[in-house]
Amino acid sequence: MEREFIEWLTATLPASPLLKVGLGDDAAVLNWAAAGGDLVAATDTVTDRVDFHLHEIEPRRAGHKALAVNLSDMAAMAAEPVAALVSLVLPQKGCGQRSARQLAEELFRGMLPLAEEFGCVIAGGDTNLWDGPLAVSVTLLGRVGRAGPLTRSGARRGEAVLVTGACGGSILGRHLDVQPRVREALTLRAEHGATAAIDVSDGLALDASRLAAASGCGVALDVAAIPISPDAGQLAQQTGRTPLQHALGDGEDFELVFTAPIEEAERLVAEQPLDVPVTRIGRCVDAAGLWKVDAGGRLEPLRPTGFLHGQK
Amino acid sequence: MEREFIEWLTATLPASPLLKVGLGDDAAVLNWAAAGGDLVAATDTVTDRVDFHLHEIEPRRAGHKALAVNLSDMAAMAAEPVAALVSLVLPQKGCGQRSARQLAEELFRGMLPLAEEFGCVIAGGDTNLWDGPLAVSVTLLGRVGRAGPLTRSGARRGEAVLVTGACGGSILGRHLDVQPRVREALTLRAEHGATAAIDVSDGLALDASRLAAASGCGVALDVAAIPISPDAGQLAQQTGRTPLQHALGDGEDFELVFTAPIEEAERLVAEQPLDVPVTRIGRCVDAAGLWKVDAGGRLEPLRPTGFLHGQK
Numbered sequence: 001m002e003r004e005f006i007e008w009l010t011a012t013l014p015a016s017p018l019l020k021v022g023l024g025d026d027a028a029v030l031n032w033a034a035a036g037g038d039l040v041a042a043t044d045t046v047t048d049r050v051d052f053h054l055h056e057i058e059p060r061r062a063g064h065k066a067l068a069v070n071l072s073d074m075a076a077m078a079a080e081p082v083a084a085l086v087s088l089v090l091p092q093k094g095c096g097q098r099s100a101r102q103l104a105e106e107l108f109r110g111m112l113p114l115a116e117e118f119g120c121v122i123a124g125g126d127t128n129l130w131d132g133p134l135a136v137s138v139t140l141l142g143r144v145g146r147a148g149p150l151t152r153s154g155a156r157r158g159e160a161v162l163v164t165g166a167c168g169g170s171i172l173g174r175h176l177d178v179q180p181r182v183r184e185a186l187t188l189r190a191e192h193g194a195t196a197a198i199d200v201s202d203g204l205a206l207d208a209s210r211l212a213a214a215s216g217c218g219v220a221l222d223v224a225a226i227p228i229s230p231d232a233g234q235l236a237q238q239t240g241r242t243p244l245q246h247a248l249g250d251g252e253d254f255e256l257v258f259t260a261p262i263e264e265a266e267r268l269v270a271e272q273p274l275d276v277p278v279t280r281i282g283r284c285v286d287a288a289g290l291w292k293v294d295a296g297g298r299l300e301p302l303r304p305t306g307f308l309h310g311q312k
Numbered sequence: 313m314e315r316e317f318i319e320w321l322t323a324t325l326p327a328s329p330l331l332k333v334g335l336g337d338d339a340a341v342l343n344w345a346a347a348g349g350d351l352v353a354a355t356d357t358v359t360d361r362v363d364f365h366l367h368e369i370e371p372r373r374a375g376h377k378a379l380a381v382n383l384s385d386m387a388a389m390a391a392e393p394v395a396a397l398v399s400l401v402l403p404q405k406g407c408g409q410r411s412a413r414q415l416a417e418e419l420f421r422g423m424l425p426l427a428e429e430f431g432c433v434i435a436g437g438d439t440n441l442w443d444g445p446l447a448v449s450v451t452l453l454g455r456v457g458r459a460g461p462l463t464r465s466g467a468r469r470g471e472a473v474l475v476t477g478a479c480g481g482s483i484l485g486r487h488l489d490v491q492p493r494v495r496e497a498l499t500l501r502a503e504h505g506a507t508a509a510i511d512v513s514d515g516l517a518l519d520a521s522r523l524a525a526a527s528g529c530g531v532a533l534d535v536a537a538i539p540i541s542p543d544a545g546q547l548a549q550q551t552g553r554t555p556l557q558h559a560l561g562d563g564e565d566f567e568l569v570f571t572a573p574i575e576e577a578e579r580l581v582a583e584q585p586l587d588v589p590v591t592r593i594g595r596c597v598d599a600a601g602l603w604k605v606d607a608g609g610r611l612e613p614l615r616p617t618g619f620l621h622g623q624k
Binding site for chain 1: 332333336337338339340341342343344345347349350351352353354355356357359360361362385386388389391395397398399401435436437438440441442443444445447449451452453454456461463464465509510511526
């Protein structure tokens, strides 16, 4: 299977001048001097029955998600994607009517449009069969943009906290159709003074608290300002929780939570220069931890709800 | 679990001047200009019940193997390892008496000595729990040595085919205790005119035929010269096959099959400059495919036996 699959993939993948040695050797060789600058590297694995239910979806959506969550990590660093390596662990019996080989192709068909959209070459990978469920592991290599990387640790007291898009209820389907905020992040970093960022993978509240902790400050959220996804409203009707609780605690929005000086934040919100809305949702404060601002302007502790891997 | 595990790992990993941003952010940032040169990238996943049986071994041996097989890919390219990213997919119930967290630590305890030995920083990773078996996905980033990469495609007609170490029977245990031939490959490339290489992952015969195909030539093996591991002899007593059959067809020796001009090969064999023996086992010929040289010097077709992923 592997040889035929690699032949298909080799014929399918677009050429790239960066790739000196591509598929079919023991490793890929990339002309990193032409890519330029520091190397940003992230790896993320998505698995059947945790990140999706393979029997219930088109496999290409699983492929899309596997690449998209890694692109989202590039976005969170304000890095430009350059190359991806894809390691497939395939159920040897395939899935439903599809053989393992067909499944592998479908996964790539989900990845290729996204790779093309974000200028990312598939540099290599690995294909394995086993008697377990599907796992797709992607490693993404990117380059730092002109303005440097956007880490979690760059936020300073007094800065505004903002978020792209809207949060909550991604489990209704948006968690599969992730739109990585790569272009947005590069623009925010280079043109709008963004100082720190994290992508919302485990929950807005939890991820905001992580950014705060990494930056050595606290984050106070104006919870009334949080943009709530229509999905959160729909989900709330089923769960009995509030749409806000879903917006704060649901994972896999893959929006960017970021910080910027107040005046930059005000300009951003007024001008809305991105393809996705930007909303100011709070500020960085001295007191460590996560807070919400009450009606009187006082800080109350806010629980950093979210999805903790390993606590399922 | 993930937070505690990352804290442990952060405290355990040695520092590296190359690593501008390490664990704890959305991605790693590496000073690739300081690393220098083209980037070599490989990814390989090892899985329970295929690459090892987790219940029967110390988990650190699985960790060792996961990193070692990727280092072997670097060796096959004559690349110097620089950084590794490690994605763990852990059974949520752990394994035997060990929790998932303990299992994760043990896997890293198997990787860390090897990472240190080969000057490779653990730049990042990802930890996942699920109800499936263990899968460990490693991506290795390396730099091309002064003499350039050693691909599969550089062999030319008339050159000698050589192999490091001895082959066959790795299933008796050597397949876990992989010794990546990184230093050997760098020396062979820089000082002994090696022209092409592949690591023996799927079987000497099969991998030699792949090198031949990539180079657009054939390979004729002098089968009497093939160095046979004592493990192949031991295994042959159980299987009824010959030690030579095991040496030709068994996978996971992780030795290097490489080519060099005849005079270089003769000098290599005479001087034995490596820590591991080097044996001349054949030559590159015009006729495509894999051959063996019979007693009269004629070529007979030789079946490229080996382990084909997807044909289990």
